[in-house]
Amino acid sequence: MDFWTRLFGVTYTPRKPPAKPVVTSQDRLTRFQTALADVERLCSNKRDLAREKSTLAELQKLIEKLAQIIREETRASIPHPCVAWALKKAIFVTVNRAAAVSFHEGCIHAAITLMAALVDSEEDSFLTNTSFAKSLMRLVTRIINAGDVLLSIETETFILELLFTISAKIRLQPEILPSWFTVTARAEPREKGTTTKDDFPLCYILVDRIYHDGRIGDFARTGLLYIFEATGKSTALETWIVESSDVCTLMASGLGALYSQLSRELSILYPDAVLPATLALSDYTTTQPQARAESAFSERHIAHMTTFLSYLAFWQDILDHCKSDEVRQSLLDHFQVLFLQQLLYPSILESSDTDKGSSVAVLSYLTAILESLEHPVLTDSIMSFLLAVEEPSLPQSQEDIDSSVELKRRQSLLELSVASGLDEAVEPVLFNLSRGRVTMHSPR
Template identity: 60%
Template sequence: MDFFSRLVGGGTSGPARTKPKAAPSNDPQARLARFKRAFNLVLELCKKPRNPANERPLLEQLATAISRLSVLIREETRASIPHLCLQYAATSQIFTVIGRAAVVSQYEPVIHSAVVLFAALVDSEEEDFLSSASFAKSLMRLVTKVADSGNVLVSVDTETSILELLFTISAKIRLQPEILSVWFRSTARPELEDVFVKEKKSFVGITQKADFPLCYLLIDRVHHEGRIGDFARTGLLYIFEATGRSLDLEEWVVSSDLPTLMASGLGALYSQLSRELSILHPDSTLPAVLAMSDYSTTHPRATAESAFSDRHQAHMATFLSYLAFWQDVLDHCRSADVKQTLLDHFQILFLQQLLYPSLLQSSDTDAGSSVAVLTYMTCMLEALEYPDLLHIMLTYLLAISEGNQVAPSTPATPVRPSMPPRSPTALKRRQSLMLLTAPKDPEQAFEPALFNLTDLILNSVRSNGAQTVFSALKLASTMIQRQRKYAFGTLLKVRPGRTPTSRERTSLRLVESLAVNTEVAGSAIDAAKGPSRTVGALELEVERYRNLASALHSDTFPEEAYGSLCDDVRYCIEGQVQLMPTNDSGETDIGTYALSPGDPLMQALANLLRAFLTNSVDVNLALTQAVISIASCVALRLDTWLALEPSEYNFADAARAAGKPWEAFLEDDETAAWFALQQASRQPAWSADTAPLLHSILQSLVHELAHVRNTVPNLDQLLAGRQHMLQASPTPAQPVSEPPSLVSSPTQPSFLEAPLPKTAPQGSHTRSSSNTSSSLARGREAASTLTSPNQARQATSPSPSFIRPSDTTTTTIDNHSPATRSIFQPPPAETPSTTDVLMQKLTFPAIKGRDAEEAQEGGERTASLNHVLTNTVVLQQFVLELVAVLQVRAAVLGEREVRYG
């Protein structure tokens, strides 16, 4: 029986054997066993003797084994507790073995796997690896040997992984300041710096890479592009933020060469920029507003680098990104001493040693060094927003005294943001820096007190080179728009021009009520109030400028175009009012200053405006922007140069008008208010002697255009067509579409018969929109790419060959009636082509100012009709913008701008 049982059962007579159950995957012991087997494999591979002739398979196995460890650590982090694998990794210090193996192997896959393993341990957030000195030592040894020595060439992916790991550690230090002592240990001896400085044996600052290798690894890569630079810059920001929590780190940074490295890095990037710069648009991206003029795209000197070249745009973008990094560092820094030390290095090593010498050595006769400096200054002022950096740069370059020792006619020096007093270490650091950078011969040192940025701008505005003038005008506009408080008293010579406060206006109304029935009421009130613009004068000024705009182009006033201009001007003025601080009485500083009669910048702008019709179009676009920037400053009064001078008001109807019957029923206060309103609504007499400066110049331009009308009978039709073409041209940010084929459309209407548009689309000097279609706004938008080279790649516009009128239209000028023709039929021999009409040269008389002394040198001016047409369209848009400024200022500022009663 037992025999058959064994045959059937196939086994012994005992109980059946069962298969052992496998350990569950989430069993901590099982995970630990797998982890130990993987680590033992790494140990075995590391103990094998190396064979340089055939060690690649061994290194590949080692990289795979380390990657397996990283995967197990990631799985352990996501598994349920207890995490025995992480405990084993910490107690066994597996990172020491793996870090040493990666360094010795010098094989990139092994290095990459080791970096991934370290990142997995850091991300585990257990066993406190970041507070382990051995972990920090192993990691820094690996990263330093790979990324800092240069003996191992690694790919971008591996270097990115290394920087991402360093960034993660910096973020952990920011959140856990107590672990800083593990990664940073100060061994610096500041007392040795005095010896080094005296003997001139040391670079500015003490280099101690072994104290904080993480910081040096990050600062060496802040210039990189892509993710590497992003990780380095952000990680370094966290390090500087930690200076506010550690006195040792603060002292170490002040004494180290980190501020010097940052300042010298900024100087190195600035030095990469070309000394000779050409801002001429290339033919392929020439904006339409410039193509329809006498604009030349040929630079007289081939060595000047184009502002639109890929090389220049890349260098400019790198420089501006590092300048933005400077602002971020100062904004994140929580240590006053570190912040002040950085600012000292910015001023001494960058401003005094590099930027100001380039400004001083610039010239208008060496192919564009002035153009380059002015353009770079514009880019920096557009990019800078940090108050301390702006204060240091502008007070130094404009030679503004820090002690407020300015002329009585100029406003006080802008107050610098409050900074606490420096520590003895920071003071010693600044003294050492100044000693090392001091010139050998003090008499050869040049300071901005002799020649500053204002002198460069004024000299450049008066230059004969169109590029230099354009660059100077753009810089002046940027300063006035963005840094008005520094421009007042330096670039713009101003004098006090206070507006009566609300309390004073109340007192004046009381004077009116008391003097309303006397014969000398009007003169007494005017004497009490002092010079002040009235609403009647405003209405007269607006009417005169509106008449100029109509006389330039059409008998009708473009209301819709004017409305869009008002919206943009209102946006600018309301923004200023909201941001202006209030004084002790609660009033904002509106109308505080007035332009001095002999302001050099305004005189230079006036001289350029007199030659508007023959100026280069890009110069005119920058000129109009500069004038509108000054007119939009709510702290400046418009008297004399844009509006009538209130002290010279002359009223022809001095006698009071006969009273209305209903006036007898008014109360005393109502009678006083009604009388004041009548007085303020009177329009003063307008004479050539009292006319504002800009109006007189614009009137002379209207007279010049009238002479052109006598030469070209169909000038109004030509202007209508030119405005229509500029309105239809694509904006610089839009792609250029090919023109319709003349073969598929053999006949096309002449641009001469284009109707005068009822509206001119909006344009603004304060904000740009891709949807705007104003010729003036489009031109300024196209010109703005010159001062923002990093956006020039996106700026596209028609090629001159696409918009030549002769390619699409012809007309006859005998009977002033347009005609169309087929492209297969040549024009009649006696009929000049459109090209011949537009290219005819017009002659204008020499420029003369109000005084004989202002007469410019040179004879008659010439320009083509094509050029004059474009400038005329720009001029009309400019006059419309002046009207908008006059009305919007009065509407927004109210009685702080004009007197209504």
């Protein structure tokens, strides 16, 4: 290049790329209003089955365009007129209704993308808007719980990620909880067995998915941890969980269901390929396992055991994060009634030394449970019940005795015990030969 410059005496100046036009907030608002008008036009048109596929594809692109504009404006400097316009026109009502009735996964994914963009906007907080909360929960409940649409794992994960984000914001900003959780006033007393899912649908959606694998289960479990953590800052939420909801019942029943998946008879005979060196060099002889007994080294048993122990670890996390003593005690009560008294202890009683397999299974499960426990209260609850150790009665003030939450918790526990038929059940105290708290005394 220097040679040609000296030869012709011409200075070469490279062309600068054309500058991108500056996008102002008014330009974004115009684009946003145009896209929103097109969405409203498509939603108001009469449904035509012949053109429905193309119409839904166009609707998906328009909703994605709205979400993209909101994202662009959130990253830009103030003012943010598109966010204010979206709140003023309540576009979430139109978009969510269209996505719900479309039964089109693309439109549903685009609508959730737009809702996530609105949640992340900080100026006009949609999280404190009751209409926004009801519209979003109505959409999520319909497409997830109704089963009318077969969603892909990616879309369902995206939905749970949004619910997790909302739960995290509720944890950090307790003032937004009333928009997502409202106790419905009822003229007549609630019948036994009825639940109040409509009061807090976000919580129940998370509870229903805490058993899932992958990111769906991770988002659901972490989001539920944040909900329980918020009980320490909301008396209404604390009272609702203890008195009106069946969240504690579902938690304990889920643990019992995972325990019931474990094999009733278990064989701990090592396969020849994985025989430990200590046994291989000894006079150990391999025997034939019983036909009904499942091997402790089978992939099926290991998978079920891993799932059960991971959910037990989640229980410990719940007790650690729960900031309400009443809710924590209600969880422990349901754990004792629905898991210890109905499943774990009866399985110990039904195990027999004659068939060998059942006793091996129960002792293996009990050992794994005790080895995995790190929460002292949960450990004390199991050992106190199995050993029939009476807990020392602590003096309570009259205010604690007269507390409506405490009285309701005791009443719910009594009803749960009666419904489970525990009055006629055999308890560990029947086999306790000691009249005191211990059976042996060591000399000093």
